[in-house]
Amino acid sequence: xxxxxxxxxxxxSPTGGxxxxxxxxxxxxxxxxxxxxxxxxxxxxxxxISRDDHPRLYNVVEEMKIASGLEKxxxxxxxxxxxxxxxxxxxDPKRAAVAITSGLLQKLNRDELQGVIAHEISHIxxxxxxxxxxxxxxxxxxxxxxxxxxxxxxxxxxxxxxxxSSSGGGGQAQIIILVVALVxxxxxxxMAQFIYLAISRKREYLADASSALYTRYPEGLASxxxxxxxxxxxxxxANQATAPMYIINPFRKKGLKASDLSSTHPPISERIRILxxxxxxxxxxxxxxxxxxxxGAKGIMPKAAEMAVGATPLAATKPETKxxxxxxxxxxxxxxxxxxxxxxxxxxxxxxxxxxxxPPGFKEPKITCPHCGRIHPV
Amino acid sequence: MLPxxxxxxVVVVFIVFPFIITYNGLVRRRNQVKNAWxxxxxxxxxxxxxxxxLVETVKGYTKHERExxxxxxxxRNLAQQSASAGAGARAKVEGELSSALSRLLAVVENYPDLxxxxxxxxLQEELTSTENKISFSRQYYNDSVLKYNxxxxxxxxxxxAGMTGFKASEFFEVTVxxxxxxxxxxxx
Numbered sequence: 058x059x060x061x062x063x064x065x066x067x068x069x070s071p072t073g074g075x076x077x078x079x080x081x082x083x084x085x086x087x088x089x090x091x092x093x094x095x096x097x098x099x100x101x102x103x104x105x106i107s108r109d110d111h112p113r114l115y116n117v118v119e120e121m122k123i124a125s126g127l128e129k130x131x132x133x134x135x136x137x138x139x140x141x142x143x144x145x146x147x148x149d150p151k152r153a154a155v156a157i158t159s160g161l162l163q164k165l166n167r168d169e170l171q172g173v174i175a176h177e178i179s180h181i182x183x184x185x186x187x188x189x190x191x192x193x194x195x196x197x198x199x200x201x202x203x204x205x206x207x208x209x210x211x212x213x214x215x216x217x218x219x220x221x222s223s224s225g226g227g228g229q230a231q232i233i234i235l236v237v238a239l240v241x242x243x244x245x246x247x248m249a250q251f252i253y254l255a256i257s258r259k260r261e262y263l264a265d266a267s268s269a270l271y272t273r274y275p276e277g278l279a280s281x282x283x284x285x286x287x288x289x290x291x292x293x294x295a296n297q298a299t300a301p302m303y304i305i306n307p308f309r310k311k312g313l314k315a316s317d318l319s320s321t322h323p324p325i326s327e328r329i330r331i332l333x334x335x336x337x338x339x340x341x342x343x344x345x346x347x348x349x350x351x352x353g354a355k356g357i358m359p360k361a362a363e364m365a366v367g368a369t370p371l372a373a374t375k376p377e378t379k380x381x382x383x384x385x386x387x388x389x390x391x392x393x394x395x396x397x398x399x400x401x402x403x404x405x406x407x408x409x410x411x412x413x414x415x416p417p418g419f420k421e422p423k424i425t426c427p428h429c430g431r432i433h434p435v
Numbered sequence: 436m437l438p439x440x441x442x443x444x445v446v447v448v449f450i451v452f453p454f455i456i457t458y459n460g461l462v463r464r465r466n467q468v469k470n471a472w473x474x475x476x477x478x479x480x481x482x483x484x485x486x487x488x489l490v491e492t493v494k495g496y497t498k499h500e501r502e503x504x505x506x507x508x509x510x511r512n513l514a515q516q517s518a519s520a521g522a523g524a525r526a527k528v529e530g531e532l533s534s535a536l537s538r539l540l541a542v543v544e545n546y547p548d549l550x551x552x553x554x555x556x557x558l559q560e561e562l563t564s565t566e567n568k569i570s571f572s573r574q575y576y577n578d579s580v581l582k583y584n585x586x587x588x589x590x591x592x593x594x595x596a597g598m599t600g601f602k603a604s605e606f607f608e609v610t611v612x613x614x615x616x617x618x619x620x621x622x623x
Contacts, residue, residue, distance in 0.1 A: 112557065112560055112561070112564075113560055113564075116560065116561075116564035116567075116568075117564075119564070119568065120564065120567045120568050120571050121571075123474065123478075123568055123571045123572050123575060124571040124574055124575055125575075126467070126471075126575055126578075126579070167563075271571075273574065
């Protein structure tokens with residue numbers, strides 16, 4: 058993002074260049090805003106699934122759609138990547154999409170999956186995609202203006218000092234103003250960047266709280282985050298601009314634990330601690346838990362959020378018997394079957410137990426099992 | 436002349452606009468409550484449609500569970516007939532259906548063949564999901580009712596609510612004590 062328009066800076070006349078750069082930046086942002094979700098999904102080679110492709114995932118998303126009150130069911134995508142991550146995209150709730158990696162899909166049980174999906178759906182419901190897009194436009198504009206402002210000042214002071222050498226007192230005030238303005242211009246982009254990241258982190262807290270509210274089960278998300286935190290693989294297709302929308306920072310370095318001012322997401326261990334410290338399920342309870350973990354910091358939830366909602370769960374939350382729940386091996390097999398099918402491979406199960414994966418372009422009418430030698434029609 | 440325009444302007448900005456905005460907010464919230472109530476119905480109906488299929492699948496594998504299966508079928512038929520009854524009566528029959536289903540699923544633990552059957556697993560997932568959806572739609576209904584009730588009762592929107600006839604709604608509460616208990620499974 059930053060690198061892009063730094064390249065555009067080296068332009069001819071100052072004012073004309075500024076206008077052109079601003080126009081280009083706004084156009085790029087608009088383009089990103091309107092086409093962003095399809096670009097993002099294509100970049101990550103995400104495959105859209107229907108209800109029959111993966112009933113459990115579809116049902117989990119549908120349950121969260123009901124709990125959050127989203128009007129339209131979001132599109133669901135699976136990304137073929139062993140890294141554990143998920144993201145939400147879509148500039149308004151009617152055109153939303155949720156994507157999850159195959160690695161994460163096989164690692165999480167139903168409750169954890171529901172916590173993660175609830176977190177992503179709350180990004181959609183709280184319009185975080187729109188908010189972060191606006192913020193990044195503002196951030197870019199501030200950086201552009203600061204850069205051009207500093208160039209103007211340099212030019213201006215050079216021509217001004219030649220002309221105002223006659224008026225001594227006026228020249229001094231001018232220099233002071235010049236210095237102050239210069240300092241602000243250097244600091245403004247840095248401050249804007251920090252504010253952007255602070256906003257991103259705050260929305261992440263809100264999404265965690267919303268997930269607890271929708272599922273009425275914060276332990277689901279907490280346990281999912283634990284599994285996520287333990288993994289260190291980097292997601293191949295993430296980039297700077299899309300990082301805020303992932304559930305955890307796709308660029309985290311190994312072993313980075315301290316609260317990082319330069320991160321789009323709060324540290325995972327802290328998020329887990331807050332979720333586990335919650336006494337109830339409402340935003341008020343999340344706020345309490347946050348204050349507990351941070352010992353006297355200011356609260357994190359927006360005042361307008363209605364605090365008492367979610368104070369009492371409706372029915373006994375999680376039954377002890379989990380008939381039909383798959384364990385990790387079964388989930389791994391299920392995810393692998395789904396990915397093969399999404400890539401248009403046919404699966405033939407031989408009597409000896411081997412699964413034969415037939416590629417889409419396979420032309421022969423028969424195929425031989427490599428294990429036992431039986432011949433199967435395709 | 437000018438002071439008159441100023442007074443009109445003040446009235447419009449400080450009285451008429453907030454009135455309109457609050458009134459619209461109340462309407463929106465009340466409609467959300469109605470919509471949420473209808474959503475519960477949708478999910479309950481899904482459950483009615485799923486159950487016969489489930490009972491047939493289980494019947495094929497289990498020889499000794501006739502009573503449990505009959506209990507489920509009867510509870511389901513009763514619930515479907517009570518579809519037009521009031522909220523309290525409905526909650527009761529739906530709760531009984533949920534208990535019957537839990538007992539059936541607990542019994543299935545004894546039949547490894549059935550547990551491994553793909554058909555049954557798919558049905559099981561659908562049933563779990565439908566139960567969850569019923570639960571979540573009731574949760575959403577209650578959340579909507581809370582927001583609406585807050586608007587009708589908190590100052591200053593309660594003035595406008597009183598003037599225009601918006602009344603608080605009821606929560607969908609668990610009034611039947613038996614539904615709160617976890618179902619007990621006995622093999623005697």
